[in-house]
Amino acid sequence: LLVFASSAQGADALPSWNEGRAKQSIVSFVERVTAQGSADFVPVPERIAVFDNDGTLWAEQPMYFQLLFALHRVKVLAPQHPEWASQEPFASLLKGDLKGALSGGGTAIMQIVMATHSGMTTEEFEQIVRDWTASAKHPKTGQLYTKMVYQPMLEVLAYLRANGFKTYIVSGGGIDFMRVFSEEVYGIPPEQVIGSSGKTKFEMRDGTPLLMRLAEVNFIDDKAGKPVGIHQHIGRRPIAAFGNSDGDLQMLQWTCRPPGPRFCLFVRHTDGDREWAYDRASSIGRLDKGLDEAGIMNWTVVDMKTDWRKVFAFEP
Amino acid sequence: LLVFASSAQGADALPSWNEGRAKQSIVSFVERVTAQGSADFVPVPERIAVFDNDGTLWAEQPMYFQLLFALHRVKVLAPQHPEWASQEPFASLLKGDLKGALSGGGTAIMQIVMATHSGMTTEEFEQIVRDWTASAKHPKTGQLYTKMVYQPMLEVLAYLRANGFKTYIVSGGGIDFMRVFSEEVYGIPPEQVIGSSGKTKFEMRDGTPLLMRLAEVNFIDDKAGKPVGIHQHIGRRPIAAFGNSDGDLQMLQWTCRPPGPRFCLFVRHTDGDREWAYDRASSIGRLDKGLDEAGIMNWTVVDMKTDWRKVFAFEP
Numbered sequence: 137l138l139v140f141a142s143s144a145q146g147a148d149a150l151p152s153w154n155e156g157r158a159k160q161s162i163v164s165f166v167e168r169v170t171a172q173g174s175a176d177f178v179p180v181p182e183r184i185a186v187f188d189n190d191g192t193l194w195a196e197q198p199m200y201f202q203l204l205f206a207l208h209r210v211k212v213l214a215p216q217h218p219e220w221a222s223q224e225p226f227a228s229l230l231k232g233d234l235k236g237a238l239s240g241g242g243t244a245i246m247q248i249v250m251a252t253h254s255g256m257t258t259e260e261f262e263q264i265v266r267d268w269t270a271s272a273k274h275p276k277t278g279q280l281y282t283k284m285v286y287q288p289m290l291e292v293l294a295y296l297r298a299n300g301f302k303t304y305i306v307s308g309g310g311i312d313f314m315r316v317f318s319e320e321v322y323g324i325p326p327e328q329v330i331g332s333s334g335k336t337k338f339e340m341r342d343g344t345p346l347l348m349r350l351a352e353v354n355f356i357d358d359k360a361g362k363p364v365g366i367h368q369h370i371g372r373r374p375i376a377a378f379g380n381s382d383g384d385l386q387m388l389q390w391t392c393r394p395p396g397p398r399f400c401l402f403v404r405h406t407d408g409d410r411e412w413a414y415d416r417a418s419s420i421g422r423l424d425k426g427l428d429e430a431g432i433m434n435w436t437v438v439d440m441k442t443d444w445r446k447v448f449a450f451e452p
Numbered sequence: 453l454l455v456f457a458s459s460a461q462g463a464d465a466l467p468s469w470n471e472g473r474a475k476q477s478i479v480s481f482v483e484r485v486t487a488q489g490s491a492d493f494v495p496v497p498e499r500i501a502v503f504d505n506d507g508t509l510w511a512e513q514p515m516y517f518q519l520l521f522a523l524h525r526v527k528v529l530a531p532q533h534p535e536w537a538s539q540e541p542f543a544s545l546l547k548g549d550l551k552g553a554l555s556g557g558g559t560a561i562m563q564i565v566m567a568t569h570s571g572m573t574t575e576e577f578e579q580i581v582r583d584w585t586a587s588a589k590h591p592k593t594g595q596l597y598t599k600m601v602y603q604p605m606l607e608v609l610a611y612l613r614a615n616g617f618k619t620y621i622v623s624g625g626g627i628d629f630m631r632v633f634s635e636e637v638y639g640i641p642p643e644q645v646i647g648s649s650g651k652t653k654f655e656m657r658d659g660t661p662l663l664m665r666l667a668e669v670n671f672i673d674d675k676a677g678k679p680v681g682i683h684q685h686i687g688r689r690p691i692a693a694f695g696n697s698d699g700d701l702q703m704l705q706w707t708c709r710p711p712g713p714r715f716c717l718f719v720r721h722t723d724g725d726r727e728w729a730y731d732r733a734s735s736i737g738r739l740d741k742g743l744d745e746a747g748i749m750n751w752t753v754v755d756m757k758t759d760w761r762k763v764f765a766f767e768p
């Protein structure tokens with residue numbers, strides 16, 4: 137009996153999901169598009185699935201992890217920038233007044249990102265991110281940020297790939313930031329990461345070709361930018377999309393446009409004990425219009441609290 | 453004996469290549485990077501090879517095929533644009549004065565491209581290109597343009613893929629133009645095509661999500677833009693690059709930067725009988741600085757006339 141139970145669990149590709157409509161909708165979709173001869177069969181090259189990152193594959197509280205990286209870099213770089221002592225948003229930040237620093241909203245955040253994500257080669261930046269992800273710890277859990285990933289979503293990624301899907305990240309986060317850990321953490325290679333980016337410039341330095349990161353926006357992969365980024369990188373429409381906020385709404389609309397079998401899912405953050413609870417009123421990861429549309433379109437909405445047996449892999 | 457000869461040829465992955473240094477350099481590189489335990493072994497995920505398109509995978513004379521497509525579209529669209537009768541470069545073009553129309557250089561070409569490549573959805577554009585490639589014939593050979601591909605290069609693509617390489621197009625041509633035929637003609641799926649692009653905009657039209665093609669440049673994937681495009685799409689440096697002109701020089705420099713096993717190749721158009729002969733002085737596909745650098749860096753230079761047994765697959 138024990139052997140049988142263990143074997144039955146081994147056959148379950150989504151062991152961290154509780155039985156229920158959300159899990160059932162995923163399995164049913166995959167079985168339909170992979171069943172040879174079925175009307176809903178989709179050839180392997182068209183099995184494209186796209187995943188938002190922040191709040192969908194890993195956590196995003198108390199704020200986006202890449203912003204925490206940028207704040208850390210401001211402190212590291214401050215000695216080389218004496219002018220920051222009297223220049224916002226850096227001045228507030230260096231005085232420890234995070235709220236004041238971010239009161240400038242999107243402009244302040246962009247200034248912080250540009251000051252910390254440009255002025256070096258692509259390879260230097262990669263190393264800086266690699267060092268940070270290998271050492272920085274989440275303020276609440278004490279875990280490395282790359283451990284703050286959702287075990288149930290790792291299972292979905294692996295399950296889809298085992299069924300011939302190509303899995304992509306499509307995130308408002310920085311494309312080169314995520315590429316540093318996407319292969320190791322998610323099994324997603326750098327060429328399947330789509331994200332926001334700054335411009336880069338090819339240069340020969342002492343006979344060595346380099347790409348310099350410039351302080352200029354190239355592309356913002358958020359909201360209506362997500363379908364644009366998908367088209368630019370993939371060139372065909374995905375058949376499955378996973379997100380957690382209104383920033384993913386257009387990606388889900390684009391993916392789930394009829395006809396044909398299509399699957400769209402929102403992760404809803406409902407578990408204030410094991411994770412964080414937030415949706416319609418949150419400034420980070422607001423899920424409001426998306427929740428309405430999910431109801432109308434009959435998309436899957438994951439209730440983290442009831443649908444996920446386990447949230448993070450590091451949980452006992 | 454006959455059986456043996458046939459079997460030996462069957463084992464040759466590059467049958468349209470004559471024996472010689474060029475062919476030998478390709479085979480030797482592939483054998484080195486795929487030999488388990490060799491110092492030059494490269495893991496499969498890092499086996500990335502990039503190919504220019506015009507003049508490298510298919511012909512580019514008497515002018516770039518995509519420009520011929522655009523000229524055709526100007527004629528089709530002219531009835532909807534009475535203003536073109538007095539507006540250059542369209543006026544000259546519609547009078548049959550191609551040379552006059554193109555005398556405006558890059559600006560004229562850009563006006564022609566923008567007028568013919570924007571103002572429709574991505575899917576409408578795809579269908580327009582599909583119709584053209586299924587019907588338009590090359591002025592010299594009378595073949596479909598998609599038949600004007602180099603048989604020896606198709607063999608290189610297949611040979612690399614059989615050895616674990618992911619093959620990419622990296623071309624100054626339009627990304628959405630090439631994607632229409634890249635999978636069928638080259639075995640390269642749309643997500644492995646990198647090229648120039650205009651901006652697109654996500655829109656809801658009567659409840660249907662669409663991407664509109666705007667008359668605005670997004671990215672020019674040529675010269676110093678090629679390493680930028682490669683980084684943006686792939687996120688790691690290729691280990692093999694194939695081109696035919698100075699427009700590929702930076703891509704080859706970026707790819708062949710030491711250390712590690714790396715392979716760079718220029719196709720040199722030396723066969724005025726079977727194809728076209730042009731290099732240092734040509735306005736289309738100029739190979740000048742690249743030829744000098746290839747000599748210094750010991751890159752492979754293919755002499756089409758002597759290295760290729762067959763040029764086009766349609767040849768007897």
Ligand SMILES: [Ca+2]
Pocket residue numbers: 188189190191192379380381383421
């Ligand atoms: Ca998100």
Ligand SMILES: [Ca+2]
Pocket residue numbers: 504505506507508695696697699737
């Ligand atoms: Ca070329």
